[in-house]
Amino acid sequence: MSTYLRVLGTEDMAEAPYTxxxxxxxxxxxxxxxxxxxxxxxxxxxxxGVGYPVKVLQSEIRSILGIDRDxxxxxVGVGNLGNALMRYAGFEERGFKVVAAFDASPxxxxxxxxxxxxxPVAGLSRRVREEGVQLAIISVPAEAAQEVLDQLVAGGxxxxxxxxxxxxxxxxxxxxxxxxxxxxIEYLSYALAGRGVR
Numbered sequence: 001m002s003t004y005l006r007v008l009g010t011e012d013m014a015e016a017p018y019t020x021x022x023x024x025x026x027x028x029x030x031x032x033x034x035x036x037x038x039x040x041x042x043x044x045x046x047x048x049g050v051g052y053p054v055k056v057l058q059s060e061i062r063s064i065l066g067i068d069r070d071x072x073x074x075x076v077g078v079g080n081l082g083n084a085l086m087r088y089a090g091f092e093e094r095g096f097k098v099v100a101a102f103d104a105s106p107x108x109x110x111x112x113x114x115x116x117x118x119x120p121v122a123g124l125s126r127r128v129r130e131e132g133v134q135l136a137i138i139s140v141p142a143e144a145a146q147e148v149l150d151q152l153v154a155g156g157x158x159x160x161x162x163x164x165x166x167x168x169x170x171x172x173x174x175x176x177x178x179x180x181x182x183x184x185i186e187y188l189s190y191a192l193a194g195r196g197v198r
Contacts, residue, residue, distance in 0.1 A: 001038070003028050005061045008054055018051040067095045074100040074133045074157075076148050077140035078108050078118050081163055085137055086114035099131050104144070121148070128155035135159045142166040149176075 007027040008019070021039075025032040039045055039052070042064050046052035062068040073096050075082050085091075086098055102121040103109060111118045119127060128136070136157045140148055145164030152160060153174055162168055162178040170176055 001042075001061050001064055003030075004035075004038070005058060005065065008058045008061070016054055019054050019057075020051040021046075024052075070095045070097055071135050072097055072099045072131060072133045073135045073137065074098065074102065074128055074131070074152075075116075075137045075139065076102045076121065076124065076152070077138060077144075077163075078103040078111070078113055079139065082137070082139040083113055085139065086116060096135065100127055100133060102127070104140075121151075124148070124151040125155035128152060128157055133157055135161070137161045137163070138168075139163045 004024060007024065010027070021032040021035040024030070024035045028035070030038070039057075043060065045057050045060055059068070073091065075086050075098060078086065078101050082101070082103075086101060091098060098114060098116055101113060101116045101118045102124050103118050104121045108118050109120045133155070134157065136152045136159070138145055138148055138152075138160060142164045145162065145166055146168055149160060149162075149168050149170060153170060158173060159175045160168075160170070160177070162176055163181075164178075165180055165182070167178070168176055
């Protein structure tokens with residue numbers, strides 16, 4: 001759905017009142033039947049012979065993805081990756097507002113990154129509760145990640161994007177999405193090796 005929303009927002013679609021599954025297929029690389037099946041999972045958005053109304057479809061997909069509202073986000077770990085994530089304008093464009101940042105390093109505490117002052121990780125649970133943070137990004141060393149997650153959960157956070165290279169244990173009502181950049185690169189090397197690239 002994120003891919004569909006991205007292509008619906010491109011210049012190609014800006015002036016078109018309607019689009020078709022065939023056009024979405026060309027822009028996404030998915031087959032036209034797959035586009036129709038994907039969209040049909042969430043409701044009836046188009047009309048046979050007419051297509052999908054672009055503005056309505058954009059609005060519906062935003063609602064499905066939960067980005068028809070603003071979300072408060074915190075970043076824990078303001079090293080190179082955390083710093084880059086805090087400066088990434090794409091978050092706010094999609095309704096994800098970084099409202100707090102935390103780090104264990106005294107050298108980083110007090111700095112302002114992307115308009116947000118870095119706070120000590122020691123006050124994490126209390127501060128995320130005070131700020132009403134709903135989503136968190138963990139970009140700390142692996143050995144610190146579980147303790148950070150526990151503090152986030154204690155502060156009421158229920159959704160976490162984890163960049164630490166370890167599996168984290170959380171209550172069932174907490175959603176964790178883990179990204180290991182080394183694994184992603186390994187996938188690419190696997191794809192190249194499978195094509196005989198040396």
